[in-house]
Amino acid sequence: MGEAGKGEKRVDYMNLPCPLPFEEIQREALMSLKPELFEGLRFDFTKGLNHKFSLSHSIFMGSTEVPSQSKDTIKIPTAHYEFGANFLDPKLMLVGRVLTDGRLNARVKCDLTDNLTLKINAQLTNEPHFSQGMFNFDYKGSDYRTQFQIGNNAFYGANYIQSVTPHLSLGSEVFWLGHQRKSGIGFAARYNKDKMVATGQIASTGIVALSYVQKVTEQGSLASDFMYNHMTGDVTSSFGYDYIFRQCRLRGKIDSNGVVAAFLEERLNMGVNFILSAEIDHLKKDYKFGFGMTLGE
Amino acid sequence: MGSPSPPPPLGLASVLPPKEAEEKKEKKVDYLNLPCPVPFEEIQREALMSLKPELFEGLRFDFTKGLNHKFSLSHSVFMGSMELPSQSSDTLKVPTAHYEFGANYLDPKLMLVGRILTDGRLNARVKCDLTDNLTMKINAQLTNEPHYSQGMFNFDYKGKDYRAQFQIGNNAFYGANYIQSVTPHLSLGSEVFWLGHQRKSGIGFAARYNTDKMVATGQIASTGIVALSYVQKVSEKVSLASDFMYNHMTRDVTSSFGYDYILRQCRLRGKLDSNGVVAAYLEERLNMGVNFILSAEIDHRKKDYKFGFGMTVGE
Numbered sequence: 001m002g003e004a005g006k007g008e009k010r011v012d013y014m015n016l017p018c019p020l021p022f023e024e025i026q027r028e029a030l031m032s033l034k035p036e037l038f039e040g041l042r043f044d045f046t047k048g049l050n051h052k053f054s055l056s057h058s059i060f061m062g063s064t065e066v067p068s069q070s071k072d073t074i075k076i077p078t079a080h081y082e083f084g085a086n087f088l089d090p091k092l093m094l095v096g097r098v099l100t101d102g103r104l105n106a107r108v109k110c111d112l113t114d115n116l117t118l119k120i121n122a123q124l125t126n127e128p129h130f131s132q133g134m135f136n137f138d139y140k141g142s143d144y145r146t147q148f149q150i151g152n153n154a155f156y157g158a159n160y161i162q163s164v165t166p167h168l169s170l171g172s173e174v175f176w177l178g179h180q181r182k183s184g185i186g187f188a189a190r191y192n193k194d195k196m197v198a199t200g201q202i203a204s205t206g207i208v209a210l211s212y213v214q215k216v217t218e219q220g221s222l223a224s225d226f227m228y229n230h231m232t233g234d235v236t237s238s239f240g241y242d243y244i245f246r247q248c249r250l251r252g253k254i255d256s257n258g259v260v261a262a263f264l265e266e267r268l269n270m271g272v273n274f275i276l277s278a279e280i281d282h283l284k285k286d287y288k289f290g291f292g293m294t295l296g297e
Numbered sequence: 298m299g300s301p302s303p304p305p306p307l308g309l310a311s312v313l314p315p316k317e318a319e320e321k322k323e324k325k326v327d328y329l330n331l332p333c334p335v336p337f338e339e340i341q342r343e344a345l346m347s348l349k350p351e352l353f354e355g356l357r358f359d360f361t362k363g364l365n366h367k368f369s370l371s372h373s374v375f376m377g378s379m380e381l382p383s384q385s386s387d388t389l390k391v392p393t394a395h396y397e398f399g400a401n402y403l404d405p406k407l408m409l410v411g412r413i414l415t416d417g418r419l420n421a422r423v424k425c426d427l428t429d430n431l432t433m434k435i436n437a438q439l440t441n442e443p444h445y446s447q448g449m450f451n452f453d454y455k456g457k458d459y460r461a462q463f464q465i466g467n468n469a470f471y472g473a474n475y476i477q478s479v480t481p482h483l484s485l486g487s488e489v490f491w492l493g494h495q496r497k498s499g500i501g502f503a504a505r506y507n508t509d510k511m512v513a514t515g516q517i518a519s520t521g522i523v524a525l526s527y528v529q530k531v532s533e534k535v536s537l538a539s540d541f542m543y544n545h546m547t548r549d550v551t552s553s554f555g556y557d558y559i560l561r562q563c564r565l566r567g568k569l570d571s572n573g574v575v576a577a578y579l580e581e582r583l584n585m586g587v588n589f590i591l592s593a594e595i596d597h598r599k600k601d602y603k604f605g606f607g608m609t610v611g612e
Binding site: 040041061062063072073074075076077079276278280285286287288289290291 | 355356376377378381387388389390391392394591593595600601602603604605606
């Protein structure tokens, strides 16, 4: 029901769109500003056995930083191989990964009903007391979402996000860490239109995070990000671009910590991607360069 | 001194291509007209080019700009990791970066090359043709650290089928070498040197046998080094090379085997070592004057991995 003469359509508050899940509020900014930078060689191979099941082999050889007492950065060469299996069904998704350094990742996503989803996330390691597991129950309403989380180490959390107008959604979360008797509360807001997304998040742990993504052209978007940690006094701001062309995707970013990074994925052939990753930390004089290849879908 | 000319062709022989005069399989070797041999230090040239590409770790960017047809400048940036000497068997790497500025002057008779790095090193090379046969070469590396600078003067004389070289270096280094073509395919040479400060002297011998498709070299020196190499050109685009080195003093033995593919748009060199090192080096021509480089080296024994990529712009 529009009104003639005014520019705005009348907002139907009974029919708002369903918002994004609470943990994916900053999704666009994260995708543009945080590519998986690496140092060394990376080789991934994904083989689909049938349309639901696929295996993946991933090799990484390169340098990783070791913590050192002096200001210098010291790296040692490491290598690992990761084997993975994925099962994808409309109602059930199972993902498992095993690494040669003894870690196992497992993820389950199961649609119990049309609106209720169960997610399980587990990381098991060799070292005692370092394994983690988390159960999430997600309920999707018509214009809201709510989530309840139970994790090991007696972690309990809940979050709720609601569409307030067709462009704005507001949410909040609470959590409780049993062993350390710590609890926290946080609030988030997301405003998005066709060409831009702005989000803000604030939590009682002392973290303030803001982000803004603007789609400048069909192929390019710019993103910026601001994070302030009140406990440690850390402030970081970054600015990046994301160009998606037919044959390649180039993401570049510059940071207030003096870090410049770039990540290029180029499609050489059907299913064959070539990757270049570069990160220069001017303050610490640390340089990380890597290249790799991804085969398979 | 060729064979007598054949009788004039008759009948069918006049339309068929003339047969060569009756020849043995080998042409008679003209020992007074042997080709000039390769210089003594370049005996293993083909094997070195195939088996020892400039592997690196990190990012390399080179830009060469020609100011005119004789003079060019070059800018080179390198950012990556360098290994630190460490007591334990672990490999430790530290990120380093340097910028190198260079200038080249190339004349038919005179060549001047200078390079200066941000870590304080200066390289200078001069090559000057004093006469048609006599060449003088000067090679200097100057550094910040005292007693680490080096300089060397070389005088090369090129004869008809021999070459002789005399070297004078700092630290009272004197050397001379001589190489002579013995047959059209084989050249033999020897060198002597004397290090003044340590009162050390040495003598060495080298041999090089090459045909169209293969090169085999051998070198032995009184410092206890034996080096052999063999390069075979398998096809127009492919050649295989292998190399063997034995050091009697340190009891080091290394043998390596490699291939060199030179295709239209790229050059790929791969190598496998007896120390468990596998290396590969790819140069791809993206455009006129723009080259993309990938370098990889995996040391399986020490579990050390070095990967790098780079770009070279300019001729």
